[in-house]
Amino acid sequence: QAQLVESGGGLVQPGGSLRLSCAASGFIFSTYTMSWYRQAPGKERELVAVIGSIASSPNYADAVKGRFTISRDNAKNTVDLQMNSLKPEDTAVYYCNARGWRIGVRADYWGQGTQVTVSS
Numbered sequence: 001q002a003q004l005v006e007s008g009g010g011l012v013q014p015g016g017s018l019r020l021s022c023a024a025s026g027f028i029f030s031t032y033t034m035s036w037y038r039q040a041p042g043k044e045r046e047l048v049a050v051i052g053s054i055a056s057s058p059n060y061a062d063a064v065k066g067r068f069t070i071s072r073d074n075a076k077n078t079v080d081l082q083m084n085s086l087k088p089e090d091t092a093v094y095y096c097n098a099r100g101w102r103i104g105v106r107a108d109y110w111g112q113g114t115q116v117t118v119s120s
Helices: none
Strands: 003-007 010-012 018-025 033-039 046-051 068-073 078-083 092-102 105-110 114-118
Touching (some): 003 105, 018 033, 018 092, 018 114, 033 068, 033 078, 046 068, 046 078
Parallel strands (some): 010 114
Antiparallel strands (some): 003 018, 018 078, 068 078
């Protein structure tokens, strides 16, 4: 029932910008911690950014601090990742993730991933 649907990926030149969006459904979105992960070819999946409840502050991987911004809209059940000053090393599949609790057990949901390519 729970679902995360990502959009916004694509091809962009170095120095350019993209905005990724993740639409959530099937769970109480406002109580879940939302994150963006990415996985580059030949590398492990890494945490990019995380944002908690309504009043929480976001956190970022060192590699993207100052360039990426995570935000959420609990009224729309969406979480976005604004990516500026993109570099070739940002090329990866980006995944939306939700973590929380459901009926007393841990819940961990993933989106399908969206490709971001920074080239040319």
